[in-house]
Amino acid sequence: MTQTAQSQRQGILMTDAALKHVLLLREKQGQDLCLRVGVKGGGCSGMSYTMNFEDASNIQPTDEVYDYDGFKVVCDPKSLLYLYGLVLDYSDALIGGGFQFTNPNADQTCGCGKSFSA
Structure with a gap:
């Protein structure tokens, strides 16, 4: 199954570019x-996105x-209320590059795109 077809059934969607970059960052950590x-x-608009690597043994x-x-993306149920349908993308553009969040639940986002209100 292609990543696109698989991700259409996911609550948190990752583009191929985001997945590739996350896997690269994880490889630098030297752990699975x-x-x-x-x-x-917090953040400019009331809520901020968080992303962290953690050991799979911490999954609740x-x-x-x-x-x-084979790569797991994990979200707690409270956060998922605000994130269901989120598309996580990555751009290596010099201006505006990095991870980008497209959240269908956000009423308003800040200019940096790292916080939102719902």
Whole structure:
């Protein structure tokens, strides 16, 4: 199954560019880690996105786990209320590059694109 076809059934979607970059970053860590995506209070618009690598042993029974050809993306249920349908992309552009979040649940986003309100 192609990444695009698989990701259409995911609650958190990753573009091929984002997945490629995350896997590269994980390789530099030298461990088989998963990616935890979530939200926390703060930022310009009220809530900020969080992304961290963590050991798969930290996955909780209540977490949603999305598999991308063996790489796990994990999200807690409270964050998923705000993130379901999120598209995580990556650009290596000199201006505006980095990870980009397209969140269908956001009423408003800040200029940097790293925080939102819902």
